[in-house]
Amino acid sequence: MITRTKEKEDLILDRHIALSRDGFEALQKVTAFCCAGCGLCVSICPLGSIAFDEIKKRPLLTGECNRCGYCYLACPRSFLPLSKIEKTYFGSNGSEEFKRLGAFCDLFVARAGSKEIYREGTPGGTTTALVHYLMEKGYVEAALLTRGKHPDIRFCMHPEPYIASSPQEVFASAHSKFEISPVLSHLGALSRYKRTLFVGTPCHIMAFRKLQIIYQDEMMRTKMKGLSEIAEKLTASVTYALSINCFLNHTNMDKAYEWLKVQEKDIVRFNENVTKKLAHEALEDGKDWRWFIQNSVVTRDGQVKDYDVLQLGVLLLYSGCLVCNNMIVSKHADASIGFFGAETGVKEFGWNTVSIMDPALKEIVDKMVAEKKLEQKPVLRNYGRVLRKTLEVLMRGLMPAKDFMGVSHYLQTGEWYYPGTMKKIKGPRRGTYILGLELFYLAQTFRKKMFYDGTLKALGKAGAYRTTVY
Ligand SMILES: Cc1cc2nc3c(=O)[nH]c(=O)nc-3n(C[C@H](O)[C@H](O)[C@H](O)COP(=O)(O)OP(=O)(O)OC[C@H]3O[C@@H](n4cnc5c(N)ncnc54)[C@H](O)[C@@H]3O)c2cc1C
Ligand code: SF4
Ligand code: SF4
Ligand code: SF4
Known part of the structure; x- marks a missing residue:
């Protein structure tokens, strides 16, 4: 910083x-x-x-x-x-865990206690369970969430921000939609309530924190008076800013369906969006955690289509994700919930990693656990640490801020190029695993090296617009 x-x-x-x-x-x-x-x-x-x-x-x-x-x-x-956001809202310091995940007051693996929520969640339904609980117990009156536009489609990935004003209305938000959702376009509508929350990706949290700083910081308030008044109104009701973790997001998913020759209504799996029935069949079949991170689509009639994730990326790439400085997790949210790092064994599925930054929220979550609304277990630490560190040293040495996604080419031509399949990169030998938090850290390093550093370098080289971060 x-x-x-x-x-x-x-x-x-x-x-x-x-x-x-x-x-x-x-x-x-x-x-x-x-x-x-x-x-x-x-x-x-x-x-x-x-x-x-x-x-x-x-x-x-x-x-x-x-x-x-x-x-x-x-x-x-x-x-x-x-630097102001980090100083005011949690940020990070100290150990590798804090630097990687933020200054959490609790870190654990969890899934929804309710069968109904667990069935619908991606993967464990922790977010839906938490939001439902906060509404049911009156901690908040309304929640700004994202549902699928087509309620009759199991994995509708066309996101639609909406406001839930009853616990029942929270259910519609369960499962990940792999398209950009402009959640904060509905912030104004939250202002009519006194206590609210919103769920977004880490970039939503960052945008919201900047807005809070605009009216809290004296210099900003003085220099941007009109805007700081709007900022104060828009943020006043929000008691909890909750994040789901995020690696990258997409533009319109319809292009992907066309490319994969599938119809959205037939999908029973799109990567980690998978029906629990299929997931349990996969486990019974002897598959392990690698199946759950495999890039594939499965349709109702049993067809399985593996795809090249970089080819999909080129089709649907959202350029703003390449300059995203949140490394998968949101350090500035009251809680950040994901699935990387949630496996505590090779045959694990259906859990979330949860980092809680706000001590008041931790107390509420502890009550949820006591009431069996949330199942909790410790995260797996240090499993494959030496291998992870070795891979990171190799990554640093072999890939010094390479423009992997071809941003320079895009800036010149307006087209993304296909960087070549990642299947050529051989993973560790079978039987050698990196699991739990170590896998999470490896994904963070990979994201920073392959997507972020090279993009900033290419934008700088081309003299293109770059965010001023200070
Ligand atoms: C595009 C995308 C990329 C992701 N990448 C990763 C990753 O690399 N590593 C990782 O650990 N986790 C990632 N996640 C998070 C993961 O898929 C789950 O959302 C997270 O683990 C929460 O799971 P859950 O079972 O608690 O959520 P659920 O109980 O199923 O609830 C889903 C929640 O997510 C919100 N939501 C759904 N789609 C969107 C969206 N597009 N924008 C904003 N909010 C949305 C809903 O409002 C709801 O509150 C990603 C999610 C998305 C949408
Ligand atoms: S990043 Fe900026 S321009 Fe883009 S939607 Fe958010 S506020 Fe608007
Ligand atoms: S400059 Fe002001 S009026 Fe114009 S689009 Fe932006 S916010 Fe609206
Ligand atoms: S990668 Fe970053 S910018 Fe893109 S959706 Fe995720 S949090 Fe937002």
């Missing part, structure tokens, strides 16, 4: 305030590559002139623009006061 003096911060802010005077045109410089698709700008615009394009997953100007610059200034990808 770069630390800067107050004067430098002052200069950074003044520079961005000057840029913001171009109004929506300033925001378009961000959206050319760096947009995270969080939807916040939709809630910020005082004229209600911004909509969200569901196919391109980018904001669109649909009305008048008075060049107030609020959309640009609030956007987490214009400038990001990360």
